[in-house]
Amino acid sequence: MTGVRVRFPPSPTGYLHVGGARTALFNWLLARKEGGVLVLRIEDTDRDRSSEAHTQAILDGMTWLGLDWDEGPFFQSDGVERHRAQAIQLLDEGKAYRDFTDPAALRAEAEQKGIGHPSVLARRYADEMGEAESARRAEAGEPFAIRLRVPEGSTSWHDLVHGRMSFDNADIDDLVILRADGSPIYNLAVVSDDAEHRITHVIRGDDHLSNTPKQILLYEALGLPVPTFGHVPMILGSDGKRLSKRHGATAVGDYAGEGILPAAMVNFLALLGWNPGDDREIMGREELIEAFSMERVQKKSAVFDLDKLGWMNGQYLARLPADRLEPLVVERMAARTVDDEIAPSGRPSAPVTMEQLDRWRAAPAAWREALLELLKVRVRSVDEIVDQAAPFLAPLHGYEEAAAKKHFYRDAPATAARLRVLREALAASEWTEADLESTVRGVADAEGVGAGKAIHPLRLAVTGRGQSPGIFEVLVLLGREETLERVANAGEHLNSQPKGTA
RNA sequence: GCCCCCAUCGUCUAGUGGCCUAGGAUAUCGCGUUCUCAGCGCGAAGACCGGGGUUCGAGUCCCCGUGGGGGUACCA
Secondary structure (H helix, E strand, O other): OOOOEEEEOOOOOOOOEHHHHHHHHHHHHHHHHHOOEEEEEEOOOOOOOOOHHHHHHHHHHHHHHOOOOOEEEEEHHHHHHHHHHHHHHHHHOOOEEEEOOOHHHHHHHHHHHOOOOHHHHHHHHHHHHHHHHHHHHHHOOOOOEEEEOOOOOEEEEEEOOOEEEEEEHHHOOOOEEEOOOOOEOHHHHHHHHHHHOOOOEEEEEHHHHHHHHHHHHHHHHHOOOOOEEEEEOOEEOOOOOEOOHHHOOOEHHHHHOOOOOHHHHHHHHHOOOEOOOOOOOOOOHHHHHHHOOHHHEOOOOEEOOHHHHHHHHHHHHHHOOHHHHHHHHHHHHHHHEEOOOOOOOOOOOOOEEHHHHHHHHHOOHHHHHHHHHHHHOOOOOHHHHHHHHHHHHOOOOOOOHHHHHHHHHOEHHHHHHHHHHHHHHHHHOOOOHHHHHHHHHHHHHHHOOOHHHHHHHHHHHHHOOOOOOOHHHHHHHHOHHHHHHHHHHHHHHHHOOOOOEO
16 A cells, blocks of 8 residues: 655745755655655745745746646645634534633733743633633633643654654643634644645654644544654755855755756755665656655755755756757846847856847757757856857957966967967868867977967967867867957957057 | 754765774865866865763764754744
């Protein structure tokens, strides 16, 4: 019997957070591994902070990651009648009681009397009042909250990641389960909904560890089957603090926008608090599902390490076939396009001009794919590909300063002369990698200098940068005409430089 | 304050009493390949939080401390 039913219940108060995404992933992996069902439930009971836009953002995040769900999305708010009925049921059965006190006043009084839990006062008042009086005041329309009467003893469970867990009930206060305004409180709502959805395994963040005994008490009071719990570690920022905005991007959508591949993100997230038990790191979806097990989930919280995410993304990028990479590149280019024609190129994350985008689209597929083959192995994100593709798509707007200093201006007259020779040789050369190479090396030999003396200025001349893929591959893609023009431009640039030698 | 969880290289982790002079990955550094960058190959440096036990033997078990995290709401 499989019958595993898990759930992911985000609250739509923001975008899909990487922590939430990781929790969702573990649930998804477990469901897929066991042939079970993943239920998506939007916990929208906090009306003030919830929004439809956020709900959509979360669904989008799930979809982007490729985490599909089998049932839902359900909405917690749709269950309030049931929640309320269950609170009343507990009241009727004497497992809960009415609290007529004012929350702030009760808290103040408890503090003043040195009582840890305000609820002990609430319970005392309820008991002193008696059921008849309580019912009478409720009947009279006096507002009241409903609190669970926590029994004596202790509450324990076997946690899938922490093992045996046990809490003394004396440390658990009589939690409110229904507010005075008739709305249910979170702990009742989750329990009710999870039972309603026949959830068998509650896999959630560590931060719910101390909610668990309260919820178990609720299951028991309501006579509902208690699911299996597994509390996965939280994800922290680089400083060991809870991951938050100030650590940088925390929404999965941010990473989509930075050119991270969903497969890389999934792989990376899976390895945060879990490992397959061997040295594998790059693991595809199916491989992850196959290897996943709650037994290997870590107890220790993990730090979200951008460096490693970047490395992993680079691995995925390098392995992605160019024809599948192409649409992603176009997407990122389009997203970064600006109307300004003279957007500075050569700077990382520079805006993409319409001209570049148009040229890309106009280029033959074979050319685009050849370029991607060259670029994809030397980057960590799709956006870096966009950056590095720029010199191939638009005229140069200047030369990288440090590289120009080194390869142009150090001996400007000689460099200019050499570029002239180079241009002539190139003009006469066959346009294949091998021919270009012997042409360029031939020029260097003839001048009695190392090949680097020809190659580096040439690279700078045609790409405007000090770094690029192999120069001969670059020339082939750039084409004869464009190459000759750029080399000529570089020569002119050097001649017009008053700097002379350095 | 009280309750709870956690603790191996900077980071992700392997390790379930002897296989550990602690393994892998990332990041860092060096060497090689080479026209640069990236990649790739090779190598270096880098950790069992502290103290007590238990045991012939402890990174592994127990206790205390310390540190970090979470909870303690008529938030979710």
